[in-house]
Amino acid sequence: MAERKQRIWQRLRDLKRSLTIYQYGRRAVELVWETDWRLTLALGVLTILAGLLPAAIAYVGKLIVDSVVQAAQSGLRGDRLMSLSYLGLEAILVALLAGGRQGLTLCQSLLRVLLGQKVNVLILEKALTLDLTHFEDSEFYDKMTRARREASNRPLSMANRTFGLVQDSLSLITYGGLLLQFSGWAVVMLLGATIPAFVAETYFAGAAFRLFKWRSPETRQQTYLEVLLAREDYAKEVKLFQLGPMLLQRYQAIFRRLYAEDRDLTIRRSGWSFGLSLLSTAAFYAAYCWILLEAIAGRISLGDLTMYLTVFRQGQTTFASGLSSVGGMYEDGLYLSNLYEFLEQPVPLAQGYAHSGLIAEDGLRFEAVSFTYPGSDQPALQQVSFHLQPGQKLAIVGENGSGKTTLIKLLTRLYTPTAGKILLDGRDLQDWDGEVLKRRIGVIFQDFTRYQFTVGENIGVGDVKYFEAGDRWRSAADKGTATPFVESLPEGFQTQLGRWFKNGQELSGGQWQKIALSRAFMRTSADILVLDEPTSAMDAEAEVKLFDQFRAVTQDQMAILISHRFSTVRRADQIIVLSAGKLVEQGTHEDLLQQNGRYAHLFRLQAAGYQ
Numbered sequence: 001m002a003e004r005k006q007r008i009w010q011r012l013r014d015l016k017r018s019l020t021i022y023q024y025g026r027r028a029v030e031l032v033w034e035t036d037w038r039l040t041l042a043l044g045v046l047t048i049l050a051g052l053l054p055a056a057i058a059y060v061g062k063l064i065v066d067s068v069v070q071a072a073q074s075g076l077r078g079d080r081l082m083s084l085s086y087l088g089l090e091a092i093l094v095a096l097l098a099g100g101r102q103g104l105t106l107c108q109s110l111l112r113v114l115l116g117q118k119v120n121v122l123i124l125e126k127a128l129t130l131d132l133t134h135f136e137d138s139e140f141y142d143k144m145t146r147a148r149r150e151a152s153n154r155p156l157s158m159a160n161r162t163f164g165l166v167q168d169s170l171s172l173i174t175y176g177g178l179l180l181q182f183s184g185w186a187v188v189m190l191l192g193a194t195i196p197a198f199v200a201e202t203y204f205a206g207a208a209f210r211l212f213k214w215r216s217p218e219t220r221q222q223t224y225l226e227v228l229l230a231r232e233d234y235a236k237e238v239k240l241f242q243l244g245p246m247l248l249q250r251y252q253a254i255f256r257r258l259y260a261e262d263r264d265l266t267i268r269r270s271g272w273s274f275g276l277s278l279l280s281t282a283a284f285y286a287a288y289c290w291i292l293l294e295a296i297a298g299r300i301s302l303g304d305l306t307m308y309l310t311v312f313r314q315g316q317t318t319f320a321s322g323l324s325s326v327g328g329m330y331e332d333g334l335y336l337s338n339l340y341e342f343l344e345q346p347v348p349l350a351q352g353y354a355h356s357g358l359i360a361e362d363g364l365r366f367e368a369v370s371f372t373y374p375g376s377d378q379p380a381l382q383q384v385s386f387h388l389q390p391g392q393k394l395a396i397v398g399e400n401g402s403g404k405t406t407l408i409k410l411l412t413r414l415y416t417p418t419a420g421k422i423l424l425d426g427r428d429l430q431d432w433d434g435e436v437l438k439r440r441i442g443v444i445f446q447d448f449t450r451y452q453f454t455v456g457e458n459i460g461v462g463d464v465k466y467f468e469a470g471d472r473w474r475s476a477a478d479k480g481t482a483t484p485f486v487e488s489l490p491e492g493f494q495t496q497l498g499r500w501f502k503n504g505q506e507l508s509g510g511q512w513q514k515i516a517l518s519r520a521f522m523r524t525s526a527d528i529l530v531l532d533e534p535t536s537a538m539d540a541e542a543e544v545k546l547f548d549q550f551r552a553v554t555q556d557q558m559a560i561l562i563s564h565r566f567s568t569v570r571r572a573d574q575i576i577v578l579s580a581g582k583l584v585e586q587g588t589h590e591d592l593l594q595q596n597g598r599y600a601h602l603f604r605l606q607a608a609g610y611q
């Protein structure tokens, strides 16, 4: 007994929670209002017009029939004129209704475009405020993808359905008002018959959404496979390794699985929907039958009969459309809840406001810095400490996965250390103003982005303030040793790169690296340069040239260099060796050779390879 009671309470709680989804109707209308209040106002007025006019037309229809009967019986000219004027009135109302409906469609079409753009911009703006951690979290990524996928249509659809429901409700209320003259019981009977269909619609819309949410990982896989199969950067490997058929097969297998689930739900939904709509149709026709009998018995006029007939016919269509609005609104509401969940994701607070350090010219200090990636149980860095003075060049050496890139991510504040401190000029990195810090650090990651922009713009991205400044591009390219090859390109700095756009040129790996390196020199005010594997794709001569040049142009700057090439590393003022996240050796090339430890071992190994 107690268990049953509990179940009933649970159901009621579920229903209450389901109903809260409808509050998104208000939020969607607010969003539409913010997008364009004039169009929204027009939409509102036209909705009321389109909601009230049908009942008015039905009523005028009754007046026409009654006046025709009257005129036929009396044969008076006045009565004839009266029925003709009712006819004229109906024609005007019908024209108004058609105009109103057309206006509604027009407003909706315009709002669709504006709203789609607005929501997309809201999502992208939000994405800009988020941390890198969010992007690396697959659940969060799904949330964003879902929001983006549905961005352009759900809010408008929700708003349209809300307005549509208002329109249908107004029509039904006015129809109800007309019907009330006949019998209050008929109205109650008709309303009662709609409730099961309403509950079923809500239930199935919820089920459809849950399905959509569960399968986000599968949909993500599908999208990824599409990218692999259809993008030019993967085409080379897909063709040579003959991956195509296998990838396509996976793609289809996912589709088949998703389709099977979809089909089951759609069949069940349509079965229930049909069954329950039969119930409401039965109620409609029972009331209809009652009215017919009343007319035959002469208790209502012929005009009344015509009016009720119209009210019934249209009432049922309006009811069906209202019902689908309710189901649709529920579904839209669920998608919108996902959109708002994303938009309301707490934004990391702006960290720090300091524009200068506490100890001028102190340089960079790592003090017992440790870091573990979210969701990982192994620390990527443990208790790392070192000091880099202004003008010094530091090289970081270590096997794959030893934590070199992680160290750079902490230095550039993409992540925050889990323990320990990073100090710049004696001040904790977290206390620095983000903008100031970014201006002081020029960084190139090994997986730098190859933008499908022009050569100049590809360098310009290094300092967005000077994104299009040709003179800055040139001097940055000089420092990054890119000028000679850029000048050999057909349109120099204006050459389009990549294959996505017309006349796009592809570059070699080493040429791309030179572009990326030049990017780091765009920030002329940067006093810390961080280069993660900057020369891995360059030939030996290019590398030597680059480093001679690098030393010359970065005399006053601190530089941190990650490299597996000892020819590069040995020139640094200070070298640190990382192993499994720990700093195991530290010193100059000579010091480390003397220590005869890990560095000396790796150095000799590489040197032997060249003999």
Ligand SMILES: Nc1ncnc2c1ncn2[C@@H]1O[C@H](COP(=O)(O)OP(=O)(O)OP(=O)(O)O)[C@@H](O)[C@H]1O
Binding pocket: 136, 373, 374, 376, 380, 398, 399, 400, 401, 402, 403, 404, 405, 406, 407
């Ligand atoms: N985003 C991430 N989330 C979780 N773990 C990560 C992430 N990035 C790196 N790791 C882990 O942290 C450790 C250090 O990685 P890191 O990229 O810093 O190595 P690395 O020294 O730069 O390697 P390589 O020489 O191959 O570039 C590795 O064990 C890696 O698996």
